[in-house]
Amino acid sequence: MEQSLRSQQWFGKKGKDGFIYRAWMKNQGIPDYELQGKPVIGICNTWSELTPCNGHFRELAESVKKGIIEAGGFPVEFPVMSLGETLIKPTAMLYRNLVSMDVEESIRANPIDGVVLLCGCDKTTPALVMGACSVDIPSIVVSGGPMLTGKFKGRDIGTSDLWRFSEDVRTGIMSEEELNLAEAGMCRSKGHCAVMGTASSMASMVEALGLSLPGNAAIPAVDAARKVLAQLSGKRIVDMVRENLTPSAILTRAAFENAIKVNAAIGGSTNFVIHLLAIAGRVELPLTIDDFDTLSKNIPLLANLQPSGEYFMEDLYYAGGIPAVMKELSNELHLDCLTANGKTVRQNIEKATVYNREIISTMEEPFNALAGFIVLHGNLCEGGGVMKPSAADPKLMQHTGKAVVFENIEDYKARIDDPDLEVDENSVLVLKHVGPKGYPGMPEVGNMGLPKKLLEKGIKDMVRISDGRMSGTGFGTVVLQISPEAAVNGTLALVQNGDLIQLDAKGRQLNLLVTEMELEKRKAALQAPVNPFHRGYAKLFVSHVEQAHLGADFDFLKGKSGSEVLRDSH
16 A cells, blocks of 8 residues: 555655655644655645635635544645736636646645645636646545625626626716625625636536536535535545546546537636636647537536526525436436546536526426537637637627727727717627737637727627637627637738628538638738737747647647656755
């Protein structure tokens, strides 16, 4: 047993090196026997007061420790960089890859046999999973859970309502005083966004992949069941070490297909695409952007959750959670996939029950026949572009309109409410240079607010396209993640005001209706892309980040690196 534990390469050593590894650990009051062959379990904690969604993780970590100790393991908690979606500028996505490197190197460099990943806020989940699966030691995810449903003037609200409130304030429908009241009632408890935004989509992703215990995704952060799940996860990771159950045994092609189908059924975030592609790249699994369209094409929307529906994550938990959704989807899933608890998907969902058909519908009578993602191609997005049909206006899914172009986010902010802006409801809003390299970091600005003069006419949606992303809480007829981006001189960079753009969602096409001769002329006038940063992480990011359709990971991080460290430190 002792020789099979990775941690014994540190604590089991004789002589000077073993002395150093053990002695300085003992200054924390650790008895010698704790270091003599117990599985050492790392608790990778993204707690931070600057990441409010993860602000309760110190408490959650204590529950994890109880489970580890109960199972005969030795817990060691360690911090990594935390990404607070609501605070970090210019965008948390800029730092996802950095956190993944932090996680990967922290795990590999230390005497850890298994790891519990504490994650919640949007980018913390994919970053921790990317890092852990690159090392490939036994790993289990514990999500922080959604916050309680918000309240405002006697009705339920969540993050998706923020976009509606913003438009209402701009047009005078809502006062600043009312907005302040809504602000006070939105975030009523610990936890991440209460809707099926990116954080909830990521928690659902890891559950569907099999990287967490069943039920992980939907338990509210403040529900006692969240602590119970954390303790059970701590207990389970010790057994995973003994079984040598690693991410590579769980993250099969079939598991990724399950995750794509579950995400479609719950109306998950478009950010799911870019994060799952990045994870697939780390485990060297061939997954393409078109797989998201193909695999979700026949999956209807089963979960009636904002932003595609009416209810909230708290309601999903009471209705049966992700296991109940997967039970409804069982004929579409690979049920023999192995999961973190050592059981198959089939075993995990066989007793799952739907308690509220308003929230989780059946395949025969779904909440919405439209679900999943539409992946577009065409001369405007050769690498791909992503749409979420369940959050779009059906009348705009086949549309041709004149481009209203914003060269960057500053241009958009300066002109969007200009009464002289040449725009009408048939126009197509185009935002450039908000992609991975162009911003940099690919911010969530793709669901551009509509021009004020159109809002005042009662217009609620328009076709909008960009090389950026949008919040998982957002909605609208929005084409996102256009690849290649404007900053690398993709066709998006060539679009000019007044150009006709044709969206054909059914035909999976997005085209700029300009002749090839004219496009070649415009392309010849473009300057070669230049990295505007001369030092630090931003320079590294722009130099090495891949395009959106590849997952926007760094080109040098593809593939697993393993857990072996051959050299000692003294």
